[in-house]
Amino acid sequence: GAIGWGGTFMLSREAAGFDALAVVNTGLQWRGPIFLLTSAVSSVAIPALSRHFQADNDKAIREMQQKVLLFNGGFAIITSVGMIALSPFILSLYGTGFSDGVLVFSLVVLSAVPQVLVGVYLQQLVAKGLMWQQLFLHLWLVVPLSIGFIVMIPRLHSKGFAIANLMA
Numbered sequence: 001g002a003i004g005w006g007g008t009f010m011l012s013r014e015a016a017g018f019d020a021l022a023v024v025n026t027g028l029q030w031r032g033p034i035f036l037l038t039s040a041v042s043s044v045a046i047p048a049l050s051r052h053f054q055a056d057n058d059k060a061i062r063e064m065q066q067k068v069l070l071f072n073g074g075f076a077i078i079t080s081v082g083m084i085a086l087s088p089f090i091l092s093l094y095g096t097g098f099s100d101g102v103l104v105f106s107l108v109v110l111s112a113v114p115q116v117l118v119g120v121y122l123q124q125l126v127a128k129g130l131m132w133q134q135l136f137l138h139l140w141l142v143v144p145l146s147i148g149f150i151v152m153i154p155r156l157h158s159k160g161f162a163i164a165n166l167m168a
Contacts, residue, residue: 003142003145003146003149004145006146006149007145007149007153007161007164007165008021008024008025008161010149010150010153010154010161011024011153011157011158011161014153014154014157015157016157017157019097020101020104020157020158020161021158022094022097022098023091023098023100023101023104023105023158024104024108024158024161024162026090026091026094026098026101026105027101027104027105027106027107027108027109027162028108030083030090030105030109031108031109031111031112033079034075034076034079034080034109034112034116035112035115035116037075038072038075038076038116038119039119041068041071041072042068042072042119042120042123045064045067045068045123046123046126046127047127048064049061049064049065049123049124049127050127050128050129052064053127053128061124065120065121065124068120068123069117069120072116072117072119072120073113073116073117073120075116076112076113076116076117077113079112080109080110080112080113083106083109084105084106084109084110087102087105087106087109088102090105091105101158103159103162104158104159104161104162107159107162107163107165107166108161108162108165108166110166111162111165111166114166122134122137125137141168144164144167144168145164145165145168148160148163148164148165148167148168149161149164151164152164
C-alpha cells in the first residue's frame with residue numbers, strides 16, 4: 001500500500017500529473033472487481049487446502065490448486081481482456097480527457113492477471129501458516145515496484161507507473 005501510494009504521489013508531482021493520476025486511478029478502480037471475486041474464491045479454498053496439508057494429501061492439494069488457478073486465472077484474464085476491449089468506451093464515460101489514457105488503463109488492468117496468479121500460490125503459505133514466508137515473498141513485489149516507480153515515472157509518467165506495476 002505504501003509503495004503504491006508513493007508511486008501515485010510521484011506521478012502527481014509530474015507535469016499534468018493529476019490528469020495522469022486520474023487515468024491510473026480509473027484503471028486501479030476497474031481492477032477491483034477482479035480482485036474481489038478471486039480473493040473470495042481463494043479465501044474459500046484456504047481452509048480446504050489447510051485440511052489437505054494436515055492430511056498430507058498431495059494429490060488433493062494439487063487438484064485444489066489447479067482448480068483455483070484455472071478459475072481465478074481464467075476469470076482475471078477474461079475480465080481484463082474484456083475491460084481492455086471496452087476501455088475506449090469505459091474511459092469516455094469519465095470525460096474527454098480520459099480518452100487518451102487507453103494504453104495506461106489497459107496496462108494497469110492487465111497487471112491484475114499476474115497478481116491473481118501469484119496470489120493462488122501465496123494462499124498455500126497461508127494454508128500452511130507460513131505468514132512470515134509470505135511477507136518475505138512480498139519483497140519480490142515491493143522492491144521492483146519501488147525501483148520501477150523511481151526509474152520509470154520521471155521518464156514515462158503514467159505509462160511508467162503502469163509498466164512498473166505490470167512488471168513488478
